[in-house]
Amino acid sequence: MPMLDLVAQYATIKDDVVSAMMQVVETQQFIMGPAVAQLETEIARLSHAKHGVGCASGTDALLLPLKALNLKPGDEVITTPFTFFATAGTIYNAGAQPVFVDIQPDTFNIDPPAVKRAITPRTRAIMPVHLYGQMADMLEIMAIASRNGIKVIEDAAQSIGARRKMDGEWRMAGELGWVTGYSFFPSKNLGAWGDGGMMVTSDDATADRLKKLRLHGGAAYYTRAFNELSQVTPPTVDPANEHIFHQYTIRAERRDGLQAHLKKEGIGHAVYYPIPLHRQHCFAQLGYRDGSLPEAERASREVLSLPIYPELTRAQLDRVIDAVRGFYR
Numbered sequence: 401m402p403m404l405d406l407v408a409q410y411a412t413i414k415d416d417v418v419s420a421m422m423q424v425v426e427t428q429q430f431i432m433g434p435a436v437a438q439l440e441t442e443i444a445r446l447s448h449a450k451h452g453v454g455c456a457s458g459t460d461a462l463l464l465p466l467k468a469l470n471l472k473p474g475d476e477v478i479t480t481p482f483t484f485f486a487t488a489g490t491i492y493n494a495g496a497q498p499v500f501v502d503i504q505p506d507t508f509n510i511d512p513p514a515v516k517r518a519i520t521p522r523t524r525a526i527m528p529v530h531l532y533g534q535m536a537d538m539l540e541i542m543a544i545a546s547r548n549g550i551k552v553i554e555d556a557a558q559s560i561g562a563r564r565k566m567d568g569e570w571r572m573a574g575e576l577g578w579v580t581g582y583s584f585f586p587s588k589n590l591g592a593w594g595d596g597g598m599m600v601t602s603d604d605a606t607a608d609r610l611k612k613l614r615l616h617g618g619a620a621y622y623t624r625a626f627n628e629l630s631q632v633t634p635p636t637v638d639p640a641n642e643h644i645f646h647q648y649t650i651r652a653e654r655r656d657g658l659q660a661h662l663k664k665e666g667i668g669h670a671v672y673y674p675i676p677l678h679r680q681h682c683f684a685q686l687g688y689r690d691g692s693l694p695e696a697e698r699a700s701r702e703v704l705s706l707p708i709y710p711e712l713t714r715a716q717l718d719r720v721i722d723a724v725r726g727f728y729r
């Protein structure tokens with residue numbers, strides 16, 4: 401008698417899952433493709449929430465909303481000690497301090513009066529876990545949060561589709577909190593073949609922010625691809641910086657040839673800046689020569705800026721990457 405029999409589950413859904421998976425394989429749209437958008441819509445609907453934002457794991461589905469809070473050292477997030485490690489691990493990794501409060505002995509879920517006693521001026525959020533498949537007392541928790549002007553992040557990794565009657569109405573996991581995280585780890589109720597997660601929220605601005613955080617603005621996707629091309633150097637981000645990628649600027653071997661190739665492929669690009677100011681005609685009288693400022697001169701020969709903006713789809717990013725690869729092949 402195994403603890404969980406995923407083989408038996410697979411046998412009951414095999415045909416549906418394999419045919420849906422083969423459609424994804426045929427289109428090769430593994431990441432952020434239409435199948436992801438469809439699942440986001442369906443899970444948001446299930447949760448009575450406005451937006452679903454898919455991500456890499458349940459852990460990321462908790463970490464990203466915590467990051468969106470811009471937590472500072474000393475900020476506190478109240479949670480339960482009786483949960484999977486990621487609940488508190490993400491609070492710590494987002495830069496805050498987990499504040500543990502006790503659980504109810506019957507449901508094993510976080511105890512609202514204990515949450516109330518733990519509120520301090522440094523409390524930024526409450527992170528209840530809907531443990532084992534049943535929801536924590538969200539009515540009480542939301543009341544405490546709204547009285548104190550703080551956010552609730554629901555850890556619903558174990559409770560997708562769970563609901564609770566509050567003031568006579570069924571409310572879903574994911575419906576009331578600011579952001580809710582789900583996990584599609586294989587052993588969870590909705591398990592994937594590998595890791596996966598999703599956030600749901602009804603706050604439009606938060607959904608946009610989470611979409612940026614999950615893709616690092618699309619720049620990480622370019623950088624991962626270009627790291628594999630020896631002829632191209634992706635932008636270096638100083639570890640002390642958070643880059644906002646006004647431009648995504650690579651250094652490229654045979655830059656002018658690559659530029660002509662992108663033009664032929666219909667892909668927008670630009671060279672910022674082809675002539676450094678000290679070599680501009682109007683400054684000739686200042687006496688700088690070719691080679692006076694060698695790094696600026698080399699940069700002007702090697703740099704090429706590629707399309708970068710939040711609305712770029714994964715398919716468009718792939719077109720740009722394929723065109724660059726194609727030139728060097």
Ligand SMILES: *Cc1c(COP(=O)(O)O)cnc(C)c1O
Nearest residue numbers: 457458459484486557583584585
């Ligand atoms: C599984 C789980 C997570 C983490 O989800 P992953 O997809 O494994 O990253 C977080 N919180 C709880 C309560 C979980 O059970």
